[in-house]
Structure formats: C-alpha cells, structure tokens
Amino acid sequence: MAEIKPRVRFAPSPTGMLHVGNARTALYNWLFAQHNGGSAILRIEDTDVERSEARYEALLIEDLHWLGLTWEEGPQMGGSHGPYRQSERLGVYAAHTDKLLIEGKAYRCFCTPEQLEAERAAAAAAHLPQVYSGRCRSLSMEDSRLRVEAGEMYAVRLRIPEHPIRFHDLVRGDVEFAADAVSDPVLVRSSGIPVYNYVVAIDDALMEITHVIRGDDHVSNTPKQVAIYEAFGWKVPEFAHLSTILGSDRERLSKRHGATSIASFREMGYLPEALMNYLALLGWGAEGGTRETFTPAELVAEFKLERVTASPAVFDTDKLNWLNRHYLKLRPIAEVAALAWPYFEQAGYLGLREKVTVEIADWFGRLVAVLLPGIDHLDQLPAKAAFLFALDSAKTNADAENAAILASDMGKRVIGAFTARAMAEPGPITAERFKAMMNEVKAETGAKGKELFHPVRILLTGAHSGPEFDKIVPLMED
RNA sequence: GGCGCUAUCGUCUAGGGGUUAGGACGUGAGAUUCUCAAUCUUAAAACCCGGGUUCGAUUCCCGGUAGCGCUACCA
Secondary structure, three states: OOOOOOEEEEOOOOOOOOEHHHHHHHHHHHHHHHHOOOEEEEOEOOOOOOOOOHHHHHHHHHHHHHHOOOOOEEOOOEOOOOOOEHHHOHHHHHHHHHHHHHOOOEEEEOOOHHHHHHHHHHHHHOOOOOOOOOOOOOOOHHHHHHHHHOOOOOEEEEOOOOOOEEEEEOOOEEEEEOHHHOOOOEEEOOOOOEOHHHHHHHHHHHOOOOEEEEEHHHHHHHHHHHHHHHHHOOOOOEEEEEOOEEOOOOOEOOHHHOOOEHHHHHHHOOOHHHHHHHHHHOOEOOOOOOOOOOOHHHHHHHOOHHHEOOOOEEOOHHHHHHHHHHHHHHOOHHHHHHHHHHHHHHOOOOOOHHHOOHHHHHHHHHHHHHHHHHOOOHHHHHHHOHHHHOOOHHHHHHOHHHHHHHHOHHHHHHHHHHHHHHHHOOOOOOHHHHHHHHHHHHHHHOOOOHHHHHHHHHHHHOOOOOOOHHHHHHHHHO
C-alpha cells in the first residue's frame, strides 16, 4: 500500500502581524511537509469578526513569503478543499451541526451565562474541576423543541463520551485526559456562530489534514476536538504540539520584549535565511547536535518532528544576530549592498538607487563590505557610515575620550603634522599616499600606534575606533 | 482551585543506566590589527529536589517544587 502523503495546514488568525511564535509553527509545518513530500495548506481563521481584519491576511501572507515558506492550497490560489477562509465556510459548519443534533450526538443547552458562572464558582470553591454540569444533557428532543419555539436562547453542546480521551502527540507521546476533566463543550454559540474548537476540527477533517502541528496552547483543547472527530466518525489525525517561545524573563514572548513580528525583523535588515535558521533551532536540534547553520534545503533534509523539543524555549537575539552576521557574510556583496541601500536612502545620505552611476554603486559596495563586519543587521549601517555623509564636529568633541586625545600634546603635534602634509599637496589621497603621509608624521612626531592613529582617526571620522584606515581612506576620497 | 505539559551550562541544544556530560550563542583571557569589530586559540560555565528500581542513576519509575499552558457561548 502506498504511503499516504501527509497534509498539514498553517492556520493563522488575521488579527495582527505574524510574530515569531506563529512563524515558527508555520516553518515546522512547512519543513515537515517538504521533508515528507506532502502538501501544506494555508487557512485563514477569521471567525472572530471583532478582531479579524482583512488587511492582516495580506500582511501575514507577505511575511510568510518573505521567510521563504510556500503552500499548495490557500485563499489566493484556491485548491480542491476550499474555501480556505473560515468566514466563507459558515454553511458547511451549520450543516454539520444539524447532523449532530439529529443524531443526538449534540444537544441544545438553555443554561444562562449566570447559571454557568455560578457553577464554575462553586466548583472552584469545592476544589473540583470546573466542568459543565450537564443540566441540559438529558432534555428530551420534545422539550428542547418546545423551548426553542418559545423563543429561548440556546447554545449547542457536544455530548462527550464517558471514557477518558487520549491522543498521540508526536512531540509529547501519549496524552490522556480523564473523562470528568472534560465536559460537553459548546459547539455553537447562542448567536449562531460556531466556536473555534468546533470549526477547526471540521476544517481539519474536511481538508484531510493528517498532521496537526500547532502551538501547545491547544493541548487542552485537543480532547474536545478528538471527541468531535469521533462524533462524526472521522479518523483522528496525528498531533504535534510545539512549546511556547518565551522572552528572556521566561514569560510568554510579547511586544514587551521588543521586536517579535517577522515584519520588524525584516525592517531591521535581518536576512530571511537567518531568521529561518534561528527559528528552526528554537525547539529543534539536528541529529548529532553539533551543527548550527542550515540552509533551507538542509533544514528540509534534516527536519523530523520526533526531534522537536517539548520544553519551552527562550528567544535569544544574540544568537539570531550571530546567524544573521553569518548569512550576511555568505551573500554576494552586491546583493547585500542592494538590500542596504534603502537604509541610506532613509537616512537621507543617498538618493534613489535607480539613478545611480556604476561608479557610485561600486563605491557603495566597497563601503558596505568595509562596514559589514561591525554590524548585526543592515539598519545599523548608516550610523556606521555617518562620518562620510555627516561629520558632526561638535558631537565628536563632546565625547570626553575624543577630547582628551585631541587635547594631548602628542595629539596636537600629530594633527598639525598631518594637516600640513595634506594641505601641501592638494591631490587625491590614495591608500599609498596616506600610508606615506602617516610614515612621515610618525618620523616627525615620534608618535606610534594608538598615539599616532587615534588623533588622525578622530580628525577624519569623528571617532577613535572604526574599520581599518587603509580601507576607509580611499572610500573617503571617492 | 482543577486539568495538562515541561525541567541538561546564563541561553538554544546533543546525549543517555557506567561519558573527562558534547556543540553553539553569550561571557573571560590571549593572539592579530592603529582602534573597535571580524578572525583564530583558550578558559569558566549545566544534568531542579527527594524517594524508589539497580552493583551503579543525570538518564527509568513515583512524589515534590518551579515554570508555562488551558480552565470562555476567545482564537
């Protein structure tokens, strides 16, 4: 028998920007599908009308594309199991609810929110699990019909089996929930809108999802979903629950922790392959455990769900930075320069890239190459190049260390000797000429090492540290 | 409160009944460079606690503790 090709789905809610947690879930889904020759589908979970916004859908898709993730079926390209927006599937859900009601697998619940709240409070006080009492469970079909006709509001609940519910989790093993820990869940609100746990199970089944890979905040929901599968007689899929990504304070990662959206990393000038590599490493380790850098193709080849860690991981920007530097070095400098240009444009240092001569483009490439080792991400580049575009002598002198070097006897002598030579011969200062000048200054003043270079460096760049002089000077001349 | 999940250097992880517990980021030191960065070398740094099983447990089992998640007619 031929192996069934796995089908996975990535199902974001369009309620905000794609953040690292969701992106990592999407990545693991994608890697799993790619590794196993299966397919990935994108489904938009927009049943929460209050919070969902259409614009976020486009943004989410843009970020996913930027990261390099692809899928076979989804809202824009369609597919054989559509539609792929839950808001367009309401009719499907209603039909399924009718079926459950007729078969007696679900029932109408007329309990009021006040009643339910009181029961929860009582259960908490008695140190008991907070579950639904099942008051409406045994209402006869006839009673139920009469009350509906009388205009009473009702929700639809699923009749949960009396036995414990267990399911298999690819990253956690077997998970079991005792029967009395899970009570009849609401499927459809009194407003007529179905709840998330219900539609997700219907969609996953109808879309023939074989592996549900998602965040571990859904572990507790899973027994309810399994019960829904069973009520319909559907095959329960494999589950894989991914641990939460935490901030450095071990709290769930959020805006408080700084940049968390994929878009913000893109804007800061991180490379997609660096982010993909980092996210992959956050909760997964390759066999052997000695490799850290993986191209997307290598990740696909190595990725196995069984090797995903069950424990939560703390997001570490330092390691992301290290990976980004790694991939920045790997990219051809012309590519990096092209990516870097907009940051200089924004800083007002350079004009539109389209209008630029070959010479300037070449010069810019060399500039980026010189500055690259000193940065973590591209948006830090203009500040490093500020000495070329906007040398601010007041700011330079304001720095106590700079001022001290400039004010020292030797500093003054070095600068005097240097400027005298620069003025004496107005022609361009090439790397060779600069070297010669420095040698003469050295001979005249007797300064050497830091003593010699620091004053000149401050004079020319406004800072006593920076990239190597022989690389900088030609750039300044050009 | 209930239920569930998790627990190896500061962080991400490898490993697994007997190991000098491995790698990476970060940190310290050294080399190199005019400086910083990069680079190279190097050092420090971990099996949550208590029981059990066993000749032997960091590894297996149980309990505790801690962290996280869920506990909604949110997703």
